[in-house]
Amino acid sequence: MNGCLRRAKECIYWPGMDAEIREYVSRCSTCRSVDVKQLKESLISHTFPLRPWAKVGTDIFHFQDYEYLMTVDYYSSFVEDDCLENVTSKEVIKCLKRHFSRNSLSFPGIGRFNIPSQAHTFPNPMIIEILQLNEGLQSSPLQRLTGRRTKTRLPTTTSLLRPEIHDESEAIRRQKLKQAHYYNQGSKDLQQLKPTQIVRIQPSGQHKTWRKAMVTKQVGIRSYEVETEGGTYLRRNRRQLRATTEDHNTSTADPPVTRKQSDAVTKSIPTTESIIAQPKPQLQQKPTTTRSGRTARPPKYLKDYVTK
Incomplete structure (x- = not known):
């Protein structure tokens, strides 16, 4: 343009x-x-749920010749990964039923099962977003999901293993606002x-x-x-x-040119040799006289130019 x-x-x-x-x-x-x-549009963030497994996100990704289903709890950012035997709706539903039976039913869910041909390769963008979202929080995803720490091989006192509710909703909201602030730089809503x-x-x-x-x-x-x-x-x-302002089912291409039209156009276009062979018209200039009657002649170095 x-x-x-x-x-x-x-x-x-x-x-x-x-x-x-x-x-x-x-x-x-x-x-x-x-x-x-x-340009990218401004970020539209999901609403933060009030309890674990109230809203989940799912995605399919590819890693080392296998397809995996990743399920994420929006409240705790806890991740569940399942290796899929085949990428079908039946296999995805079977994996999700196991998660919902262990935790609880969720509504709504955000997923993309219907396009397995566009499955992400590892690392998945959703995993990167979850890791960035957990920065600055005082509890792990498992603590926010179960309400307690888990027993590991590391020495841990009994008081730390007692159930405790970790409400990180306000911190997560601040993280989302910060994420949207930086993402929206250079964005434009269409x-x-x-x-x-x-x-x-x-x-x-x-x-x-x-x-x-x-x-x-x-x-x-x-x-x-x-x-x-x-x-x-x-x-x-x-x-x-x-x-766009174009018309539907129309083409702006030029119509086909027939042989007769092409020959007529070719004959009408002068060639370089004909242009050079044509004599240049001689411009006749009227002599200029001064007040005393003397004829004014231009200098010789201006003979190739048209002077007034």
Whole structure:
């Protein structure tokens, strides 16, 4: 966009030129297919639960040729890892039933079981976030989950093993506010999309360019369902969708040129030899006289220039 405006300003101008060039470039299919990524949006933190296992988060990650299911308690940050025999909904549900039977039922849950092909590799981003969240707290995740310390091989007095409730909710809230403060630096909230609005989908996997699609509906916070030109329905985050002013199912490519049209255009374009062979027109200048009637002649070093 800036390059087009800069080059246009160097050679031409008309009223409203910037607005017209911006409008034309915004509808260019080639330019829109090679756009850069959008800025990240501001962080939306989860609400802090009031008890252990009231809210859990789950994710699937890959480590040393095996797939693992990680379950995290949002209250205590306690982590449960399970090795999956196969990445299916039935296997994930079986693992979660074991955890809920030992602890308690949780609602709601945050997970991503339906896309095992995009499983994270170790180290998992969720693990890194949990480790950062536990910095500065006075108790471990197990202490916040069970309300006591566990007996280990290290020498421990009996008084430290007695049950004790550790309420770290206020400290965790401060950690979340601090995390959001640093994350939101350089972020920008994008406008909400509407149904039937035309967008471009950020490249991923085998697709190297931004594909054109149409918004069908909003399915969650910053989450939209879109329909591509091929009829495929996809669900994408708002950051992965760039709004555009293009028309759906249309192409801005030039129409095919026939052989006759190509020959006519070729004949109408003058060649370099014909331009050089053409004689240059001689400019006739009227002689200039002074007040006394003497003819003024320009200096010889100006013979190659047109003087007034």
